Amino acid sequence: MSFPKNKITFLLIGSLFISCFVIAQDKINQKISYGNPSEVNMDSLYIHTKVDSIVNDGIQNEAFPGAQILVVKNHKIIFNKAYGYHTYDSIQKVSLDDIYDLASVTKIIGPLPALMKLHSEGKLDLDSPFSNYWKPWKRRKDKKNLTVREILAHQSGLSPYIVFLNEVLKKNGKIKKRFIQNKSNKRYKNEAYEGLFVKNRFKNKMFRQINRSKVSNVKKYKYSGLSFLIYPDLITQITQKNYTEYLQENFYTPLGTTTLGYRPKTKNFKNLIVPTEIDTLFRKGLTKNWVHDENAALLGGISGNAGLFGTSLDLAKVMQMYANYGVYDGKRYISESILREFTKIQYPENENRRGLGFDKPLINNATLSIKEAYPAPEVSPESFGHSGFTGTFVWADPKNDMIFIFLSNRVYPNRKHRNIYNLNIRPKLQQVFYKAIQN
Template identity: 25%
Template structure:
């Protein structure tokens, strides 16, 4: 008998038994599934699609609940289309701005009025593109719905005439108005409508084939419902009332997309603006966009939230290099270039009664997966 093996084998076995139990394959998935099911039961959302990838490999993927519960039930599917709400800001508008920066057509430190002269009215002449991208331009969060009508020229004039409530850089105030203005800047500089520009310069190059404003009927039929407005369930039609009054195309809201498309976008950002050999902007532009900057009471990146007091939907497993955003309809996107993670959480928390809540849930689901895989 080999004495060495006779001694070490039992010792090794005892050592193994003394180790803390490790999660079995699938346990984290089951816990994440349970969190989602519980949230549906508690009325936090009607359903959700979650997709988490690391280095291009899927860690977790699920579709739970209903895309629509009233007036009839329709199941949630991985291919369900969502109203992305404020995720429009970074994915569409801020990315479009950075594309134009990369092309040498926009200077981030230039006054907004350089590109849209009407904006300089009423003391706004020194507000820069960067100020608006960081929500430190001194603009109000939203202007009155009474400022909107079918006259789009008048709508823009009302936005241009708004007065600031603070000096640029003086305070942080999350502003839909600021991103509406940035969307207008994209149009003024490019000579194209915002939806056309992002389609040609972002979505088509990245093969995000199901990302669009005002989705056509085939995508509408696959869309998750939000609330009932004017006796009609909003399904494939923008929920944000200001974006709706701006023909469905706005810098702050209006984008529709799927989990798969958001993951493609995230993967392109992990690769510094490139996917499948196609670049939407340079690595230097990517760094400019995503590097955290100081703002009053915290940090922001250009168009993005980072590890800040406002990021309740941010998974704690993410590194400090991560950036992300949420949307009012119950959408969450976080991208971690350091760990090569893309986290997409898309829900219809507003359906059917407008009372759901998912920010903390989203972070908890992601952490359940990321901390065990």
């Protein structure tokens, strides 16, 4: 039997399309595996030389005492290296399975997957007022019409932050006993730190202040963490399940992320937990095994703003699932259309680069120099991620099939250490992996 030439061409194109589709499907059905740069057409010598130089320069300039970098390209871990020590005394070396305080990276690894899932189930409408779900805002004239979309995109005019620590400290710096006790009892259950228990009702005080906080009349990009303090309670309210259990059941356990979670001190991990700041104000000592962010601490360590801890490998699994638009190891966690919606710029006309919860590259990032860009100028406009105050940074680039994870404790010994920013370390490191791709 013979076919006309145009039919043969059609069959060949059809079979090529099917094989490409199968390859693409196989790719997103894969787990992350270990490989080396040459397998994915990257220059290994260039990567190691450049990364070693940038990180060691950062350590010498006290940008951080140690750091860890994990990079996934085409679902293969092609770089996974630890540098330096936990502290500047050079006693405890950084290890690949160390657990870090993720700070604001919590926002996209904690509440955000839950919010996306709830949106996909029709339980959270992005363009409805947030007050439909958080009832106290119904009574606030300046908040009752703010939409979920505006709030997640940092476009709502909410105040950036409230320092709740001021509420528990006297003018002389001593802790107010009516809010913090040294021993746990039925009225003081929320453990902020070893021997510091917060009054259960203090959360209500925090929420009242958030509810009463000022909202700007100007609708433009202003980063605010206030709503993220509310999300765990909101998620519990909507799902009728404990927030941390909901995350564990729907995301962390099926993804195989064994270290991701809150309050690591209570979990008896064999992994070492990297310390953050020597706190002279509140905890009066080295903050280690407990969340660094004071607002999260006053909520007992569980917040949507900060409080998650985890390893670089566990973070890579979540970010790879995002880069696959909701699928990892053959299981779908979030619908593709919803992940695409959350990871796109929402208000470009207002020069707001943000997605929904996710950070995005600067608008026109590709045209900027490495000094001006955020993150590296080579990342695709489709890419997204988030950074954390403690010196953490995660970024997924679906177009280039690359995940970049950087973990450090730049706030050691104190938060005045800002050379991670001054030396532009994270964008420079990320750029190395794009420049290493051989055409």
